[in-house]
Amino acid sequence: MAATPATAREAKRILSAAAAGAGLPETVLAAAVLEASRGIPVPARAERALRQAVHTARTPDPVPSSAPGPYMLPLQEDAEKALGLFFETRLCLTAAPTDPETRRALEDSLFTPCILMGQPCAPEAVQYTES
Structure with missing residues (x-):
């Protein structure tokens, strides 16, 4: 996660999603990420949840298929x-x-x-x- 460029807001959202996915409090997951930067491995379930949250954050949202073609914007x-x-x-x-x-x-x-x-x-x- 530390190697993923993100704004503070995006990083918070990724951390929150990963904590929810791993079933951990955000503070515990944040501490684990900090420890990982010092060479201490992150628990496997937290690592999986972090990878999934980063992947989800980096995947663009698909355009809804029900939305018709070009949108008209106002002047x-x-x-x-x-x-x-x-x-x-x-x-x-x-x-x-x-x-x-x-x-x-x-x-x-x-x-x-x-x-x-x-x-x-x-x-x-x-x-x-x-x-």
Whole structure:
């Protein structure tokens, strides 16, 4: 696992998946990986779980077969406008966190990127819009 390039978030996800697969607490598996870097072998079931978790993390997700051909994305201007409105309303909510109108405006501005980007939740839609 130490030789596998990964961000901290990916490494955490791999470690969590491996710990669940091996039936060990994450802290125990993390300690075993640390000991492996010092030359102490990792228990066999933990090694198998780590290899499987790394392999799963590195295997690209297949495109669902039920999804039809090319996807239509919104115009970049529309996505930028929706994202700008979201950031603007988020700043307004930061300034007035108890105002129900501002909260409603933020919820509306989150809904638009979800529809435009075809994502089920706002964080994914915003992340997809920014990329």
